[in-house]
Amino acid sequence: MSALTEAQIDVSTPRRRTRSITLRIGAVLVGIIVILAIVSLFWVPFDPADTSGGRLEGPGSEHWLGTDKLGRDLATQIMIGARIALTVGLGAVAISAVLGIAIGLVAAFAVSWVDDTISAGLDILIAFPTLLLAMLIVAAQGASLGSAILSIGIAMSAIVARLTRVVAKRVLAQQYITAARTSGTSWWGIVWRHVLPNIWPTVSVSLALHFGLAVLAESSLSYLGLGAPPPNASWGRLLQEAQGTVLTAPVGALAPGIALVMLVLGVNFIADGLRDIADPTRRRSR
Amino acid sequence: MSTPILDIEALTVTADDGRRLLDRITLAVGPGERVGMIGESGSGKSMTALAVMGLLPPGMTATGSILLGGTQVVAAAERDLVSLRGRVASVVFQEPLTALDPLMRLGHQLAIPLRRHQNLRGSALTEAVLRGLREVQISDPDRIARAYPHEVSGGQRQRVAIAMALACAPELLIADEPTTALDVTVQSEVLALLDTLVSDRGMALLFISHDLAVVSAVTERVLVLRSGVVVEAAPLTDILRTPDDPYTAELVASARALDAVLDSVARPTAPGQPAQTTPEEDSP
Numbered sequence: 001m002s003a004l005t006e007a008q009i010d011v012s013t014p015r016r017r018t019r020s021i022t023l024r025i026g027a028v029l030v031g032i033i034v035i036l037a038i039v040s041l042f043w044v045p046f047d048p049a050d051t052s053g054g055r056l057e058g059p060g061s062e063h064w065l066g067t068d069k070l071g072r073d074l075a076t077q078i079m080i081g082a083r084i085a086l087t088v089g090l091g092a093v094a095i096s097a098v099l100g101i102a103i104g105l106v107a108a109f110a111v112s113w114v115d116d117t118i119s120a121g122l123d124i125l126i127a128f129p130t131l132l133l134a135m136l137i138v139a140a141q142g143a144s145l146g147s148a149i150l151s152i153g154i155a156m157s158a159i160v161a162r163l164t165r166v167v168a169k170r171v172l173a174q175q176y177i178t179a180a181r182t183s184g185t186s187w188w189g190i191v192w193r194h195v196l197p198n199i200w201p202t203v204s205v206s207l208a209l210h211f212g213l214a215v216l217a218e219s220s221l222s223y224l225g226l227g228a229p230p231p232n233a234s235w236g237r238l239l240q241e242a243q244g245t246v247l248t249a250p251v252g253a254l255a256p257g258i259a260l261v262m263l264v265l266g267v268n269f270i271a272d273g274l275r276d277i278a279d280p281t282r283r284r285s286r
Numbered sequence: 287m288s289t290p291i292l293d294i295e296a297l298t299v300t301a302d303d304g305r306r307l308l309d310r311i312t313l314a315v316g317p318g319e320r321v322g323m324i325g326e327s328g329s330g331k332s333m334t335a336l337a338v339m340g341l342l343p344p345g346m347t348a349t350g351s352i353l354l355g356g357t358q359v360v361a362a363a364e365r366d367l368v369s370l371r372g373r374v375a376s377v378v379f380q381e382p383l384t385a386l387d388p389l390m391r392l393g394h395q396l397a398i399p400l401r402r403h404q405n406l407r408g409s410a411l412t413e414a415v416l417r418g419l420r421e422v423q424i425s426d427p428d429r430i431a432r433a434y435p436h437e438v439s440g441g442q443r444q445r446v447a448i449a450m451a452l453a454c455a456p457e458l459l460i461a462d463e464p465t466t467a468l469d470v471t472v473q474s475e476v477l478a479l480l481d482t483l484v485s486d487r488g489m490a491l492l493f494i495s496h497d498l499a500v501v502s503a504v505t506e507r508v509l510v511l512r513s514g515v516v517v518e519a520a521p522l523t524d525i526l527r528t529p530d531d532p533y534t535a536e537l538v539a540s541a542r543a544l545d546a547v548l549d550s551v552a553r554p555t556a557p558g559q560p561a562q563t564t565p566e567e568d569s570p
Contacts, residue, residue: 112344175384182339183399183450184372187364193398197389 020276026269029262033082040079048076048231056249065255068238069245077233078255084234085215085263088149092214093207095153096160101203103157104164105191108172119165125158130213131220138226145228152217156210163206167199174198201275208271212264219260235260289356290314291458291490292338292375297350297360299333299342299514307333307346308514315458320484320491322501322522324537325511331494334511335377335462338492340367355457372399372454378480380463382443386435392446393419393431399453418449423479441472445479452483458490465500477503498541502526510534 045064046053053067060066065074107118125133130152137151171177172195180194219236221227228234235256242252292315299308308330315321325331337348340359352359355374359367379385387395393415400406400414419427422445435443444464451459461480465473481504484491495501501508501522508525510518510533517531529535 175379175381176387178336178341179377179379179385179447179450180387180398181341182371182375182377183454184368184370184376184402185398186368189398193390194387198387201389 020273022269023273023276026266026271026273029266030270031266033259033263033266034086036079037082037086040076040083044073044076044079046073046076048072048080048233056245056252058249059251066249066251068241068252069249074238074252074255077238078235078259080233081235081238081256082259082263084145084228084232085218085260087145088152088218089211089215089263089267091149092153092156092217093211095150096156096210096214097203097207099154099157100160101164101196101199103161105168105195107161107165108168108195109187109191115165119162122158122162122165125155126162128155130155130217134217134221135224135226138221143226143229145232148218148221148227152214152221155217156214160203160206160210164199164203167202168195171195171198205271205275208267208274211271212267215260215263215267288317290316290353291355292492293351293353294334294338295351295353297334297337297348297352299330299337299346299348302345306514308337310350311511311514311516313509313516313519315490315492317457318488318490319507320493320505322505322508323492323494323511324496324498324501324508326496328513329511330514331496331511332462333514335460335492335494338375338460339371339377340364372403372456374456375458375460376451376454376456377460377462378444378448378451378464381467382440382447383435383467385447386443388435390434391431392433392435392438396431396446396450396453399450403454418453419446421452421483422446422449424449439472440468441476444468444472444476448476448480448483452487455487456489458492459484460492460494462494463496464493466495466497473500480504498537499545510537 050073051071053063053071053073055067055069055071057063057067057071063073063075065078068074068077103118103122107115107122110118133155134148134151137154138147141147141150177190177194180190185193218227218234219239222234222236223240225237225240227236230237238256239253239260242249242256246253292313294311294313297308297311297313298306300306311330311334313321313323313334323331323334333342333346336342338352338354338359340362342348348360350360354370357366357370357374359370386392393412396415396418397411400418401411404414406414415431416427419430424430424442424445430438430442430446435446438446444467448464459480464480465476468476477500480491483489484504491504493501493505505522507521508519509516510525510531512533518525518529518534520530525534526538529538
């Protein structure tokens with residue numbers, strides 16, 4: 001047994017180093033976006049509604065990233081877009097985490113017919129394309145940032161719930177759960193002390209990945225005109241507005257595109273690193 | 287004998303598909319008594335332990351009667367069972383690596399039952415954790431308390447598991463193959479430790495094993511289980527001298543044969559050490 005453990009440690013040491021590099025890159029990428037978003041709360045280069053600039057200007061000293069077809073400053077809109085992207089990501093992930101983990105745990109603990117019913121419901125929700133579901137909810141609620149967050153969060157919670165259910169079932173089958181029960185731990189204690197910490201490494205990675213997906217989903221909704229309405233400068237709407245002029249003023253599409261990639265990629269890198277932090281068996285032994 | 291702590295009467299456990307995993311098991315363990323349960327893999331030993339704790343896997347149904355500390359376990363409500371578990375009886379499992387939560391420091395795991403049953407908080411709780419670890423002869427309790435299960439040796443893990451089982455001061459300790467997953471040298475240490483702890487606390491012991499030598503080292507009375515049926519139940523000396531059932535005779539003979547070989551080969555080095563008779567393949 002100890003030989004096996006040592007072998008695992010030997011393997012994990014070089015892997016951990018590469019992982020911590022991805023974690024660092026991820027932190028830098030996301031950090032840039034977060035700083036842009038925070039700065040935008042206090043200061044932006046121009047008023048977002050200021051159309052005094054020339055139309056479709058290229059990058060320059062006055063307008064760093066140029067202007068859009070109405071003469072608005074692009075850098076300003078990217079910064080405000082960062083704020084919207086982060087709000088959507090955090091909000092949707094929070095909703096899907098609370099809903100998804102709760103539903104998944106109920107399914108994992110429930111008697112089989114309840115579990116089957118919940119699972120079938122989740123399968124139907126998942127089979128429904130996320131974006132289509134989000135469009136339905138937005139259509140019913142009216143396009144706003146809040147309804148975009150809510151609809152994306154609800155759509156994603158089905159996937160989180162299914163993952164939670166599977167992982168929690170696997171944890172519940174472990175002997176340490178039986179051992180905890182033989183010592184008189186109640187079901188609530190089992191969930192709180194053993195199941196949640198043990199599903200967290202897997203679920204948290206999934207949640208981090210869903211952060212990226214939520215940002216993309218909001219951009220898609222905005223691109224379709226169903227996201228945050230103007231003057232909210234969502235990256236998806238910037239992309240959509242720049243679509244017609246992508247050959248004459250490529251920065252208008254490139255800038256929000258790159259920002260989007262930076263955030264989603266950065267979050268995915270962090271997700272990878274998170275798993276190692278949440279799971280002490282993957283950490284280097286002291 | 288006063289009222290038994292554990293009184294099993296015609297316990298039958300049936301699976302979904304109608305197979306009988308245990309067939310009319312009858313067994314009583316009195317206060318301070320030590321009973322061994324021996325049988326090969328799949329004979330229903332671990333199932334008995336789980337049935338006693340009211341922890342049968344889903345799809346298994348128990349009939350008959352299990353009185354644990356005077357409370358009926360068969361068909362009891364989960365709420366009533368929770369108060370029995372740990373306080374009246376607790377279990378030490380075969381493989382401590384899987385019986386301990388991999389993501390929780392050992393000290394924290396031990397603290398959970400201590401806090402619940404003895405209502406300790408803060409520094410008194412920390413003290414109790416360290417005391418519990420010292421009691422199972424862990425020499426550096428501070429380090430072990432901070433370690434995760436994968437960071438300590440198998441023997442130390444099993445000691446922690448024993449400390450957890452003892453944390454609620456149960457009247458009955460069920461040891462389900464507690465030494466099978468350990469090295470032979472560690473095995474004898476853990477056996478000796480269990481032996482001491484059980485006598486010091488006056489606990490009753492139900493010791494489950496496939497290994498006659500190990501069972502004979504710690505118990506007075508033995509049940510032989512085969513395919514869910516008790517084929518023989520008698521004091522240890524009777525079983526060793528005059529086994530009634532052919533299966534028991536076979537067990538005794540093979541244990542003796544191995545003993546003889548060991549004695550002839552290695553008499554000077556390790557006399558009287560519990561011999562390992564079968565490969566470690568028993569599943570929980």
